[in-house]
Amino acid sequence: MFNISKLLDEIKSSPYREIIVAAPHTGKIAFAGVEIGARVHGPQGRWKETPGTKLCTLERECNPKPVCAPENGEICQVHRELDGHFVEAGTPLVVLRHMLTRDEVQRIILQKTLYLFPAPERAKYYFTPEADKKIRASDARSVTVHNGMELFIMSRMKREVPLNYTGPDGVIYEVYFKYNKNLDAGSPLVGICPQDHLHIIQNLVMRVQTEWTET
Amino acid sequence: MDNNIEKYLQNLRERLIYLTDIFAGKHGDSAALLEEKLTAFAVRVRSGNCEDVYAELSTVEDLVAYVERRLEKTLTPMDRVRVVRHPQRVCLRDILENVYDNFTEVGGQDEHSLDPSMLIARAIITRRRGKKTYMQSVMVIGQEKGHGAEYRNGGSVKPWGNAKALQYMSVAETEGIPIHAYIFTPGSYPIEDYPGAAQQIARNIYNMAGLRVPVVVVISEGGSGGAEAIGLADRRLMLSHGYYSVISPEGAAAIEGRLKNGERATPELIEHCAANLNILAEDNLKFGYIDRIVQEPPLGARPWHFDFFRSLRQEVIRATDEVVISTRKIPVLRGLALARHRSPESDIDNLYIRWGLSAAAKARLVRRRQQKFLRLSRQAARDRRPFVTKTATAFFDWISKPWVIVKYDFYHKHQRQISTLMEEINNEIDMLKYRLLAPWRKLSRRLPSRTDNKARELTALSSWKEDGRSHRWNYISPRYKIDRTLTCPNSESYGCLDLWGPDLFAEFAGVCSHCGYHFPMEPEWYVNNVFDAGSVFEFNSEIEAGNPLGFPGFSELVARAKEKTGAKSGCMTFEARIDNIKMVVAMLMGTFRGGSVGAAEGYKFVEAAARAAKKRYPFLAYVHGTAGIRIQEGTHGVIQMPRCTVAVRRYIEAGGLYMVLYDTNSFAGPVASFLGCSPYQFAVRSSNIGFAGPGVIKETTGMDIPPKYHRSYRALSRGHIQGIWDRRQIRANIKQALLTIGGRNLYYR
Numbered sequence: 018m019f020n021i022s023k024l025l026d027e028i029k030s031s032p033y034r035e036i037i038v039a040a041p042h043t044g045k046i047a048f049a050g051v052e053i054g055a056r057v058h059g060p061q062g063r064w065k066e067t068p069g070t071k072l073c074t075l076e077r078e079c080n081p082k083p084v085c086a087p088e089n090g091e092i093c094q095v096h097r098e099l100d101g102h103f104v105e106a107g108t109p110l111v112v113l114r115h116m117l118t119r120d121e122v123q124r125i126i127l128q129k130t131l132y133l134f135p136a137p138e139r140a141k142y143y144f145t146p147e148a149d150k151k152i153r154a155s156d157a158r159s160v161t162v163h164n165g166m167e168l169f170i171m172s173r174m175k176r177e178v179p180l181n182y183t184g185p186d187g188v189i190y191e192v193y194f195k196y197n198k199n200l201d202a203g204s205p206l207v208g209i210c211p212q213d214h215l216h217i218i219q220n221l222v223m224r225v226q227t228e229w230t231e232t
Numbered sequence: 233m234d235n236n237i238e239k240y241l242q243n244l245r246e247r248l249i250y251l252t253d254i255f256a257g258k259h260g261d262s263a264a265l266l267e268e269k270l271t272a273f274a275v276r277v278r279s280g281n282c283e284d285v286y287a288e289l290s291t292v293e294d295l296v297a298y299v300e301r302r303l304e305k306t307l308t309p310m311d312r313v314r315v316v317r318h319p320q321r322v323c324l325r326d327i328l329e330n331v332y333d334n335f336t337e338v339g340g341q342d343e344h345s346l347d348p349s350m351l352i353a354r355a356i357i358t359r360r361r362g363k364k365t366y367m368q369s370v371m372v373i374g375q376e377k378g379h380g381a382e383y384r385n386g387g388s389v390k391p392w393g394n395a396k397a398l399q400y401m402s403v404a405e406t407e408g409i410p411i412h413a414y415i416f417t418p419g420s421y422p423i424e425d426y427p428g429a430a431q432q433i434a435r436n437i438y439n440m441a442g443l444r445v446p447v448v449v450v451i452s453e454g455g456s457g458g459a460e461a462i463g464l465a466d467r468r469l470m471l472s473h474g475y476y477s478v479i480s481p482e483g484a485a486a487i488e489g490r491l492k493n494g495e496r497a498t499p500e501l502i503e504h505c506a507a508n509l510n511i512l513a514e515d516n517l518k519f520g521y522i523d524r525i526v527q528e529p530p531l532g533a534r535p536w537h538f539d540f541f542r543s544l545r546q547e548v549i550r551a552t553d554e555v556v557i558s559t560r561k562i563p564v565l566r567g568l569a570l571a572r573h574r575s576p577e578s579d580i581d582n583l584y585i586r587w588g589l590s591a592a593a594k595a596r597l598v599r600r601r602q603q604k605f606l607r608l609s610r611q612a613a614r615d616r617r618p619f620v621t622k623t624a625t626a627f628f629d630w631i632s633k634p635w636v637i638v639k640y641d642f643y644h645k646h647q648r649q650i651s652t653l654m655e656e657i658n659n660e661i662d663m664l665k666y667r668l669l670a671p672w673r674k675l676s677r678r679l680p681s682r683t684d685n686k687a688r689e690l691t692a693l694s695s696w697k698e699d700g701r702s703h704r705w706n707y708i709s710p711r712y713k714i715d716r717t718l719t720c721p722n723s724e725s726y727g728c729l730d731l732w733g734p735d736l737f738a739e740f741a742g743v744c745s746h747c748g749y750h751f752p753m754e755p756e757w758y759v760n761n762v763f764d765a766g767s768v769f770e771f772n773s774e775i776e777a778g779n780p781l782g783f784p785g786f787s788e789l790v791a792r793a794k795e796k797t798g799a800k801s802g803c804m805t806f807e808a809r810i811d812n813i814k815m816v817v818a819m820l821m822g823t824f825r826g827g828s829v830g831a832a833e834g835y836k837f838v839e840a841a842a843r844a845a846k847k848r849y850p851f852l853a854y855v856h857g858t859a860g861i862r863i864q865e866g867t868h869g870v871i872q873m874p875r876c877t878v879a880v881r882r883y884i885e886a887g888g889l890y891m892v893l894y895d896t897n898s899f900a901g902p903v904a905s906f907l908g909c910s911p912y913q914f915a916v917r918s919s920n921i922g923f924a925g926p927g928v929i930k931e932t933t934g935m936d937i938p939p940k941y942h943r944s945y946r947a948l949s950r951g952h953i954q955g956i957w958d959r960r961q962i963r964a965n966i967k968q969a970l971l972t973i974g975g976r977n978l979y980y981r
Contacts, residue, residue, distance in 0.1 A: 062936070063936050063938075064938055064939055066938075066939040077717065077730070078715075078716055078717040078730070078732070079714075079715065079716030079717070080716055080717040080718060080719060080730060082719055
């Protein structure tokens with residue numbers, strides 16, 4: 018049994034994710050007037066077609082390439098000592114503090130509270146026709162699963178095999194795969210919530226949606 | 233208070249609002265004076281202090297009319313733009329109700345239409361000769377801005393609206409009735425949904441160039457491509473307060489001021505552009521792009537100006553009559569009838585001319601229309617050919633005509649029969665030789681050397697010498713000398729590695745070795761690598777781009793472009809060969825002012841089409857890049873759309889093969905006319921094709937467009953183009969296309 022308030026407090030105590038922007042390849046670094054504490058934005062636009070704030074320029078063989086912020090956030094560290102120097106691939110250049118959004122918090126909490134059933138190998142996954150019918154008729158939470166139940170069809174290279182669910186009994190709370198899209202091995206397929214915990218999880222999601230303030 | 237007086241007061245108030253709106257804050261004193269007089273009069277009327285209400289009303293009306301007449305003289309070009317855009321301006325439905333005797337809207341009704349901004353109606357004009365009454369039908373086509381402005385889209389027609397117009401033009405052609413087109417559009421709606429804005433306008437212009445019924449156009453607001461979609465006509469009339477322009481003054485200001493991301497141009501800059509684009513009726517009449525001006529009342533026509541409708545009716549009927557009369561064969565009768573019609577005293581309603589045409593008259597009508605457009609705008613290009621060269625060219629043209637007729641229409645016909653006979657004789661001789669030499673072949677097959685050759689051919693490795701890789705390209709981009717790497721724009725999605733410049737611009741021909749993205753190359757690369765070495769012969773290179781409108785600061789820009797590229801205009805026309813297949817090529821160079829098309833480029837394009845027709849060569853339009861019509865040349869530029877399309881249509885109808893190949897970025901006017909009308913259009917990979925760029929679409933429609941909206945693959949899926957070629961395969965593909973698309977009647981055969 019988990020403690021909702023403790024979980025939320027844990028996230029609230031550090032409500033951000035630190036993103037280390039590293040050099041994608043070797044080259045000479047020239048920082049683009051970014052200061053610690055400055056707010057930067059990630060790719061914008063409906064299709065993320067506008068690149069994020071330029072952090073620095075990495076020049077290799079007379080080919081200057083901008084390095085842009087991958088997410089919205091605040092700059093908390095700039096490796097100024099590298100300015101004008103040649104760096105290797107993977108050298109940290111800037112550290113961003115990305116404040117977690119409501120959806121991100123919800124995702125983190127759900128991953129901690131639900132039982133995540135992983136994909137055994139990289140393949141496309143589908144629900145079995147019975148489960149699929151139920152999901153289409155109402156939603157994923159109407160499907161009750163139990164250990165050893167035939168729940169998925171794993172499709173790879175024209176080879177379709179049934180996949181049995183193994184884990185605790187409960188209902189499907191979250192589906193992490195998409196129709197006709199490949200999923201890597203080890204990635205979660207579904208998040209299962211025991212029937213008696215359902216109202217707690219729903220309560221938790223509600224609290225996140227109402228209490229969490231985005232900056 | 234008398235209801236009538238209230239109505240008159242309301243009308244005066246609307247006139248005052250109109251006056252204030254169109255001057256946008258100017259002449260505030262006049263407006264204030266009128267406001268004061270009007271308010272005082274209204275107060276007196278309401279309080280019952282007026283002795284003779286109608287007499288006082290007449291005084292106020294006279295005062296308003298006087299102020300309107302006085303301010304009419306001060307109208308600037310931008311004021312006129314505001315006049316045509318004002319909601320009180322006459323619109324097509326007013327014209328249908330007041331100019332024609334009866335009408336039925338076809339092709340949709342009000343908002344229940346494929347595109348409510350394009351209004352089509354069958355209308356009737358009644359005329360008399362003596363006691364007899366004649367009903368004459370016309371097809372009225374035009375953009376509607378009012379009478380349901382909420383669904384009319386401001387007269388900005390969507391591609392399917394233009395398709396509807398074309399459909400009803402064909403109906404009019406089938407029924408043999410004239411077309412009256414009324415242009416009330418700020419421009420076409422620039423979306424690429426099927427059939428595509430550019431593609432549909434190109435189809436419209438191409439078809440109008442050969443319509444076999446009289447077409448009369450009246451221009452009120454003639455915005456670029458939207459206007460041209462229904463604007464190719466035998467007679468073009470223009471309302472005195474209208475404008476006809478390549479681009480809206482705001483659009484021109486955005487380009488002039490190099491504004492980006494929705495920045496607004498200052499009113500001064502917009503006014504400056506409107507004044508320098510020469511968009512007024514008088515300017516266009518002077519240039520010869522319209523035939524007559526229809527005078528409007530002071531400050532422009534509004535729906536209650538019934539005298540204006542009467543004069544418009546007279547003018548459109550007169551224009552239609554003139555077109556019909558001008559197709560008559562006997563010059564004396566034609567001259568007499570035209571003189572009678574052109575007389576200002578003539579009452580057109582009481583003169584009857586049949587508008588039906590015989591088959592021969594229809595052919596003459598189309599020919600005259602085409603010749604009219606081909607003659608336009610030549611004066612706007614600077615032809616620097618020496619007098620001797622011009623005379624010699626004209627002389628050779630003249631003497632070569634009979635020679636060409638003898639060569640292609642007589643000799644080639646018989647030559648085919650002779651060559652067929654010769655082929656048959658040769659076949660027989662070959663068969664005879666084969667039989668006679670059979671014993672020798674039997675003997676030679678047994679010789680040892682022959683077996684050795686066969687064995688070597690089957691077992692040895694292919695030789696690098698024959699591969700020809702070391703001399704693959706005749707021309708290499710000068711950028712290969714720069715020691716640097718470049719990043720492929722697709723590297724984010726496909727993970728392309730950086731490319732080393734000397735490799736990329738030399739051996740790789742500017743193609744990313746990982747994803748196949750095509751970096752833009754210089755026009756010279758194509759000239760030297762696509763065609764046979766030494767086969768390129770440029771002509772008309774002396775025709776120069778200039779600044780025909782005297783647009784401030786533009787002469788320097790053109791001079792700079794000439795110096796940078798070494799070319800005198802954005803269009804290079806030349807004859808060339810691919811494996812000895814001769815062809816005429818017109819190349820729009822993206823390096824010269826973005827490949828924009830002005831009077832000089834249009835002139836060269838028309839000449840190239842004529843040359844291809846004369847020499848019976850296929851005609852290839854290679855678009856290295858074009859940003860559209862050159863806005864600084866105003867209507868001299870926009871007239872190239874119908875003009876060059878007419879040239880292309882004449883060439884195709886004479887049996888020529890016209891092919892278009894797009895590269896890099898091709899947008900706007902040229903794509904929406906003489907390029908887009910080709911039945912065979914191809915594109916080079918990574919090219920973009922469209923009507924308006926993303927910024928313009930965002931500004932005019934408010935829509936965000938996806939990043940790959942203009943990619944050639946979308947144009948291919950839409951049916952705009954027929955194929956996408958790799959740059960390294962252009963030569964082979966052109967040859968393949970010429971050999972397969974070209975039928976037996978094509979010139980190059």
